[in-house]
Amino acid sequence: MPRRADRTRQPGPAEALPAAGPRPSLDDPRVMLDRQAGALFEEIPPYPARTEREAEFYTPTEGELFLNIGPHHPATHGVMRLVVKLSGERVVDVDPVLGYLHRGVEKICENSDYYHVIDQVDPLEYVSSLFQEWAAVLAFEKLMEVEVPQRAEYIRVLSAELLRVQSHTLYMGFLALDLGGLTPILYSFIERDEIVEMLAALTGARMLFNYFRVGGVNGDLNHEFMSRLGDWMSRAGKQAEANAALLNENEIFVRRMRGVGVLDRATALGYGVTGGNLRASGVPFDLRRVHPYSVYPQLDFNVPTRQEGDSLARYLIRVDEIRESIRIIDQCLHQMPDGPIMAPRLPRLLRPKPGRAWGAVEGPRGMLGVYAVSDGTDQPFRFRIHDPSFLNLEVVPHLLPGNLLADTMAIVASLDPVMGGIDK
């Protein structure tokens, strides 16, 4: 294809660039940017497929077309690229390309001491970072064999459930946004802002809290937090119903969600899907119930489960979970005992005895796990982070084929991935 520069100015032999040597300066009048760019970027030979699956995917048959969605796309919930193979308007196959947000948090944690790790894991799931802290702290407490005071446990549950409400409310807004509805996200952000301001009064930060400590929490409940919380609790239930009613009774929304992206029970278990996505497929797997930690055994709440496994069921599970979380917050406020918020006699620098520990909590998106290996130093020898969004996203290539391209984003959004956690 003739380029514009080729028509206007052909370089003669006298002007030819040196073949080797340092890269010529852009001030050099002989340099033609177009030609340079062509030599550098347009003639990369295709590299051979590395695996069977890649060869199969990138060999289109007659009438098929590849479409790159991303890396920068408003509906990908972060920086992710979906290579979609299309036949007409139907999706044939999908190859997600990850790693655009990879920062090597596990490596950084292995080079930080135990207190720094809590800070480092915050930005992973930036929508609900307390859960990520909780998983790390739980694993470290198992390593150190620390007993956490009851009041600290209640404060943890209280703040984490607030954050779960916030995360699910945002989920509802973004799901509607991906389907083209602009209104719910505005209400979601009103709700979210109230909760993060409340948590800012408690922890000092709006998003990346760095609040949990090995053996307790960083600060006790204060007056501003309690007054904001009381204010919010007086209308939280009603507000959640109103937000859900915007979507539940919207015919366009329901018809685009029902029966789309059906995930059956066996596939969900085989793919390691957890959280609301698994409960929407009929498996009542909620770590707060099936493997209790903290004070959840003393609290009364239901685990909502649905049988359909489609996008609508995944959405409705979240709506039900908001109600259950508000119930839990209410019970926490009534049962909260007095007492210390940190375990006594903890050293300034944590050096757990050599050993291994796995701690897992139920985050808004599923099971958040941390596998920590200690070698007796002040830094974890191995710090493995298991993020639920990673496996929830893995199931996308099995949900999309056969659906319309327009439903791609709806299905991905209904799984609620957060790329910060996936790419680590």
Add this chain to the structure above:
Amino acid sequence: MDRALKSRLEAQLGSVIRGAVRQRGDQTEIRIAPADLPEVLRTVHESIDMRFEVLADLAGVDTGDTMQVVLHLWGERSSDWLRIIVEGLPREKPRCPSVTFLWPGAEWLEREAYDMFGIVFDGNRDLRRIFMPPDYQSFPLRKDFYLPDDASRSPGMGVRPVEKPHAPAVAEPDPAAAIRRSPAS
């Protein structure tokens, strides 16, 4: 601590478990050789009194001397997490059987372990890098991969608290040990 699980594991897998079944807190741990992994997983997944159905995690570990693959399983018949440590993979050429025959979702977890440690999973049909670019050469989570700003290994060591040398708190630091190794446990 689930004592019944320990006796079941010893009865059904006694011949392949290396060392003892360890229990601590809410975790039960067994160590096996790579070749036994498919058989062990089939047993704990299908045995009527265990039924570990949920693959919670699959991770690589570099101990400094050898490689490990660590799996965490959850089952409704037990109150414990089951940790299976596949040990003794050579650092030069670590190979391990894939677990995608039971949990197809392990494909990405194995891709991640390959990307970060270079562990090759036989039977995974899509084993390519997942986070790092395709032309990347090294394996970042191995212990001989240092952070570029790792001042602990530079002449002016100990610049910031984050970058202190990785010596055990009790033992004398060994200047000859270039790689941080896990305690022999």
